[in-house]
Amino acid sequence: MIDAWILAVLCLVVLMVLATVRLVIGPTAPDRVIALDTVNTLVIASMILLGVVYKEIIFVDVAIVYGLLSFVSTLYIAKYIGGEL
Amino acid sequence: MIAFLVTAGMAFLLYLVLTAGSGTIGLWSLSELVMGALLALLTGLVARKFLCRSESYRLLSPLRLLLLLVYVPGPFFIELTKANLDVAYRVITMKIRPGIVRVHSGLKTDLGIFMLANSITLTPGTLSVGIDEETNDLFIHNINIAEGDEKREVIESTELFGLANLPAWIRRIAE
Amino acid sequence: MTAVEILIYACLAIGVVFNSLGVIGLLRFPDVYTRMHATTKATTFGSIFTSLAVIVYGFFMFLSQADSQYLILAIHAFLAAACLAFTNAVSAHAIARAAHRSGIMPTPAVVDRLAEAKL
Numbered sequence: 001m002i003d004a005w006i007l008a009v010l011c012l013v014v015l016m017v018l019a020t021v022r023l024v025i026g027p028t029a030p031d032r033v034i035a036l037d038t039v040n041t042l043v044i045a046s047m048i049l050l051g052v053v054y055k056e057i058i059f060v061d062v063a064i065v066y067g068l069l070s071f072v073s074t075l076y077i078a079k080y081i082g083g084e085l
Numbered sequence: 086m087i088a089f090l091v092t093a094g095m096a097f098l099l100y101l102v103l104t105a106g107s108g109t110i111g112l113w114s115l116s117e118l119v120m121g122a123l124l125a126l127l128t129g130l131v132a133r134k135f136l137c138r139s140e141s142y143r144l145l146s147p148l149r150l151l152l153l154l155v156y157v158p159g160p161f162f163i164e165l166t167k168a169n170l171d172v173a174y175r176v177i178t179m180k181i182r183p184g185i186v187r188v189h190s191g192l193k194t195d196l197g198i199f200m201l202a203n204s205i206t207l208t209p210g211t212l213s214v215g216i217d218e219e220t221n222d223l224f225i226h227n228i229n230i231a232e233g234d235e236k237r238e239v240i241e242s243t244e245l246f247g248l249a250n251l252p253a254w255i256r257r258i259a260e
Numbered sequence: 261m262t263a264v265e266i267l268i269y270a271c272l273a274i275g276v277v278f279n280s281l282g283v284i285g286l287l288r289f290p291d292v293y294t295r296m297h298a299t300t301k302a303t304t305f306g307s308i309f310t311s312l313a314v315i316v317y318g319f320f321m322f323l324s325q326a327d328s329q330y331l332i333l334a335i336h337a338f339l340a341a342a343c344l345a346f347t348n349a350v351s352a353h354a355i356a357r358a359a360h361r362s363g364i365m366p367t368p369a370v371v372d373r374l375a376e377a378k379l
Contacts, residue, residue: 004272005272008272008275008276008310011279012276015283018283019286021287022286022287028292028359030292030358030362030364034286034295034299035286035299037299037351037352037355038283038286038303041304041348042279042303042307044307045275045279045307045310048310048311048314048337049314051314052333055329057332060314060333060336060337060340061103061336064340067340067343067347068347070347071350071351074351074355075351075354078354078355079354079358081355081359081361082357082359082362102335103336103339105335106329106331106332165301165305166305168301168305169278169301169305172282172297172301172302173278173281173302176281176284176285176288181289181368182370183293183294183369183370184369184370185366185372185373185374185375186371187374187377202349202353203350206353207300207304207345212296212297212353212356213353214293214353214356214357214360214374215357215374217377224373224377226293226296226297226356226366228294228297230370235370235371238373
């Protein structure tokens with residue numbers, strides 16, 4: 001049962017690495033921001049899964065806080081790119 | 086005053102959900118309840134101007150909340166599934182014909198526009214890019230514009246959704 | 261293998277497949293706006309499904325072992341998924357608006373009404 005969870009987390013980690021490729025090569029700043037946003041989403045998803053693997057509910061709480069903080073940082077970067085800051 | 090009470094109540098509710106199962110009074114322990122009430126009052130004092138900026142308390146009515154609870158897992162989730170099958174098809178075949186079109190929303194309140202823009206972002210082939218704040222029209226990036234639609238000045242929001250009439254649902258919830 | 265396990269495996273598989281479609285779209289599509297289509301829709305949907313697997317697991321273990329820890333796990337996973345769906349849509353809109361304001365036009369595009377409107 002546990003193996004399936006770890007396998008899913010491994011898949012998500014591979015996807016994070018692939019998204020980092022776009023983060024590095026992305027020609028414009030918004031490209032990099034959406035790549036970073038994707039990585040954040042995948043980190044949150046894998047944190048929720050790791051909460052089951054290690055039987056620690058605190059992982060899921062950390063995922064909630066991480067999601068809200070990454071939302072705020074994305075909004076600020078968007079404001080900066082749009083020239084409204 | 087209403088803004089303060091609403092904000093503090095929401096914060097207390099969230100705290101209760103997050104600490105459920107910690108003790109014996111109902112589901113909570115006494116220290117969690119006292120701490121939650123104090124933190125909720127503090128949050129209400131600090132954040133009352135942010136949460137209720139538009140001074141409209143429509144979403145507090147139970148009927149609208151019930152409709153919202155039906156809307157999110159029902160018609161919205163169906164459209165979300167369809168959107169993802171659509172994106173999967175486009176990713177694999179790369180058949181795209183993108184462009185930005187103007188969509189007439191017909192909604193008046195900020196909450197309605199907000200919900201429509203979010204629903205549009207998560208439904209098939211569309212992504213909201215901008216809002217005309219005078220007429221409340223939305224500018225939507227469409228990944229596959231139908232032949233001939235690029236010549237039309239304005240598109241009605243009901244034409245964007247295939248299976249469920251989401252703008253009518255949003256009008257019932259938010260206006 | 262019970263029915264609940266099959267349900268959990270199915271949710272995990274759907275989640276991982278749609279997450280990978282989102283990332284492949286991020287790498288393959290030609291410009292910012294079309295990439296955003298892939299990432300917001302597909303990764304939100306995929307992450308909702310992986311969280312759904314956790315919620316089903318939590319409820320099932322709660323019903324079979326009557327340990328309230330598992331119910332707390334399910335509730336918190338549900339909150340995290342709700343936060344994720346909400347914040348992803350809003351930040352996609354913010355980035356799209358910022359990209360258009362900073363002068364990045366959709367490049368293949370058949371029509372651009374926002375640039376014509378000059379807001």
